[in-house]
Amino acid sequence: xxxxxxxxxxxxxxxxxxxxxxxxxxxxxxxxxxxxxxxxxxxxxxxxxxxxxxxxxxxxxxxxxxxxxxxxxxxxxxxxxxxxxxxxxxxxxxxxxxxxxxxxxxxxxxxxxxxxxxxxxxxxxxxxxxxxxxxxxxxxxxxxxxxxxxxxxxxxxxxxxxxxxxxxxxxxxxxxxxxxxxxxxxxxxxxxxxxxxxxxxxxxxxxxxxxxxxxxxxxxxxxxxxxxxxxxxxxxx
Amino acid sequence: xxxxxxxxxxxxxxxxxxxxxxxxxxxxxxxxxxxxxxxxxxxxxxxxxxxxxxxxxxxxxxxxxxxxxxxxxxxxxxxxxxxxxxxxxxxxxxxxxxxxxxxxxxxxxxxxxxxxxxxxxxxxxxxxxxxxxxxxxxxxxxxxxxxxxxxxxxxxxxxxxxxxxxxxxxxxxxxxxxxxxxxxxxxxxxxxxxxxxxxxxxxxxxxxxxxxxxxxxxxxxxxxxxxxxxxxxxxxxxxxxxxxxxxxxxxxxxxxxxxxxxxxxxxxxxxxxxxxxxxxxxxxxxxxxxxxxxxxxxxxxxxxxxxxxxxxxxxxxxxxxxxxxxxxxxxxxxxxxxxxxxxxxxxxxxxxxxxxxxxxxxxxxxxxxxxxxxxxxxxxxxxxxxxxxxxxxxxxx
Numbered sequence: 297x298x299x300x301x302x303x304x305x306x307x308x309x310x311x312x313x314x315x316x317x318x319x320x321x322x323x324x325x326x327x328x329x330x331x332x333x334x335x336x337x338x339x340x341x342x343x344x345x346x347x348x349x350x351x352x353x354x355x356x357x358x359x360x361x362x363x364x365x366x367x368x369x370x371x372x373x374x375x376x377x378x379x380x381x382x383x384x385x386x387x388x389x390x391x392x393x394x395x396x397x398x399x400x401x402x403x404x405x406x407x408x409x410x411x412x413x414x415x416x417x418x419x420x421x422x423x424x425x426x427x428x429x430x431x432x433x434x435x436x437x438x439x440x441x442x443x444x445x446x447x448x449x450x451x452x453x454x455x456x457x458x459x460x461x462x463x464x465x466x467x468x469x470x471x472x473x474x475x476x477x478x479x480x481x482x483x484x485x486x487x488x489x490x491x492x493x494x495x496x497x498x499x500x501x502x503x504x505x506x507x508x509x510x511x512x513x514x515x516x517x518x519x520x521x522x523x524x525x526x527x528x529x530x531x532x533x
Numbered sequence: 534x535x536x537x538x539x540x541x542x543x544x545x546x547x548x549x550x551x552x553x554x555x556x557x558x559x560x561x562x563x564x565x566x567x568x569x570x571x572x573x574x575x576x577x578x579x580x581x582x583x584x585x586x587x588x589x590x591x592x593x594x595x596x597x598x599x600x601x602x603x604x605x606x607x608x609x610x611x612x613x614x615x616x617x618x619x620x621x622x623x624x625x626x627x628x629x630x631x632x633x634x635x636x637x638x639x640x641x642x643x644x645x646x647x648x649x650x651x652x653x654x655x656x657x658x659x660x661x662x663x664x665x666x667x668x669x670x671x672x673x674x675x676x677x678x679x680x681x682x683x684x685x686x687x688x689x690x691x692x693x694x695x696x697x698x699x700x701x702x703x704x705x706x707x708x709x710x711x712x713x714x715x716x717x718x719x720x721x722x723x724x725x726x727x728x729x730x731x732x733x734x735x736x737x738x739x740x741x742x743x744x745x746x747x748x749x750x751x752x753x754x755x756x757x758x759x760x761x762x763x764x765x766x767x768x769x770x771x772x773x774x775x776x777x778x779x780x781x782x783x784x785x786x787x788x789x790x791x792x793x794x795x796x797x798x799x800x801x802x803x804x805x806x807x808x809x810x811x812x813x814x815x816x817x818x819x820x821x822x823x824x825x826x827x828x829x830x831x832x833x834x835x836x837x838x839x840x841x842x843x844x845x846x847x848x849x850x851x852x853x854x855x856x857x858x859x860x861x862x863x864x865x866x867x868x869x870x871x872x873x874x875x876x877x878x879x880x881x882x883x884x885x886x887x888x889x890x891x892x893x894x895x896x897x898x899x900x901x902x903x904x905x906x907x908x909x910x911x912x913x914x915x916x917x918x919x920x921x922x923x924x925x926x927x928x929x930x
Contacts, residue, residue: 414631
């Protein structure tokens with residue numbers, strides 16, 4: 297592990313600042329994706345017919361290779377982080393929109409009926425009743441989106457110095473320094489695992505109302521949707 | 534067995550407002566199904582009106598039209614004379630408590646915050662809403678220790694109590710209940726029904742209660758609207774009237790084969806003639822009793838407090854209370870109905886029902902023939918003077 301943390305000066309970043317950069321480029325797009333997914337989800341739950349086209353659109357967006365996005369975006373946002381983050385945000389929607397919609401749809405009918413009957417309006421019901429109850433489903437989606445985003449940041453290396461730990465892979469090839477590749481892969485994996493653990497912790501904090509068995513069930517459903525990161529990696533590279 | 538004495542129905546007393554007026558209301562769906570067909574009902578204040586009928590009779594649809602969760606396709610619903618369409622829908626709904634099957638609690642909120650929902654919507658401060666919620670927990674018989682728990686930690690019956698408390702939180706004049714007790718087991722259901730009647734006697738709401746269970750309707754209803762498939766009103770009357778004079782074959786069939794027996798629930802045991810000569814208090818002379826009675830007559834042995842111990846024939850008995858035949862359940866004279874008395878007589882090894890006072894002291898025993906005579910007499914009397922009798926049974930509850 298000698299020199300694991302040593303980053304060549306060409307990369308213009310220390311190990312620590314690479315971590316900050318990597319997390320920023322990975323997490324901000326997912327956060328933005330979540331903020332987009334909430335109103336989209338509200339519309340999809342309210343107008344049933346909307347869900348199919350929205351899902352279709354997000355899948356098409358997801359199928360567009362990131363390099364194609366870069367080609368288009370560079371004209372507008374240049375070789376900046378934003379050029380990397382915009383496609384990542386759009387990619388996250390393919391997981392987050394269904395997570396929100398399915399989570400909200402799984403709220404028991406009598407809970408919705410009770411809320412309406414008590415005079416809780418549609419938007420208030422969505423934010424105060426349905427979304428809180430959908431938290432386990434949404435967080436399961438969020439875990440997938442975040443893990444995939446952390447791995448996808450690396451493609452930023454394609455447009456210069458915006459791939460954070462992904463840049464190390466380019467330099468490993470360029471300078472024939474395989475240890476840089478090791479640093480890149482191992483650090484990315486560790487970041488993904490740590491953030492995932494934090495999200496699990498967040499779910500526990502947000503859902504004290506879940507029965508212990510329900511927690512296990514939510515964990516399982518999270519694991520099943522965990523099949524998609526493989527898909528994510530294939531689709532985007 | 535009937536633990537709760539059903540409530541005798543009553544006509545709407547003078548001076549009570551007719552709170553909810555359903556006038557010629559219909560609900561037709563786009564596909565042509567008619568859920569409710571030109572229904573008119575006057576639902577009075579301070580009483581429980583039950584909508585009952587088979588599935589597809591439009592009872593839930595009717596209930597949901599009252600708080601506009603479903604909009605009628607024809608007709609008008611008025612509350613206190615005002616068309617419900619003239620009020621903003623959420624304001625209207627906050628003025629009506631709503632209780633639903635399976636409670637429909639907000640699983641992500643504590644019991645206290647579930648109950649405080651509507652007061653919070655009405656803009657009460659958090660503290661005031663929670664204080665109110667705590668009061669209501671007590672009112673519906675919930676342990677205050679449950680305040681901080683979440684719904685999953687409660688049994689079905691407890692959740693339903695929370696549901697009732699939540700509906701009552703903002704003290705609405707109207708309570709809409711949609712098959713609220715259908716999903717709990719019979720024992721818990723009886724407890725909830727009793728609790729509802731107790732709360733109603735304290736609060737006097739206008740309650741509209743939907744059920745498919747005629748027994749439940751009879752138990753809790755002051756007035757029962759029987760609806761038939763297709764949403765037409767078959768009969769709207771007090772429970773005893775429905776039992777004694779069903780309007781048509783549909784109502785009769787819906788009541789089942791034992792409406793005669795059920796109708797006894799509305800007849801009081803107050804005037805039942807009891808026989809005290811068949812009692813043998815412990816310590817009294819059983820020779821004397823044996824000689825006084827024809828051979829082979831069973832007597833009821835009572836303890837020194839006058840409580841029933843068991844049946845025996847005085848000739849054969851050795852004085853050991855362990856060899857007595859168990860007395861079985863008894864009925865409380867004046868409080869229990871003739872239905873209970875008859876039930877006790879049927880269960881009794883001697884065919885004699887044991888009548889006790891409120892302290893459990895035996896007043897006397899009565900046989901099935903005499904109960905039958907009392908039934909006939911009560912029926913004759915009721916025809917002459919129905920309201921008083923009904924009121925008497927109700928007071929005796």
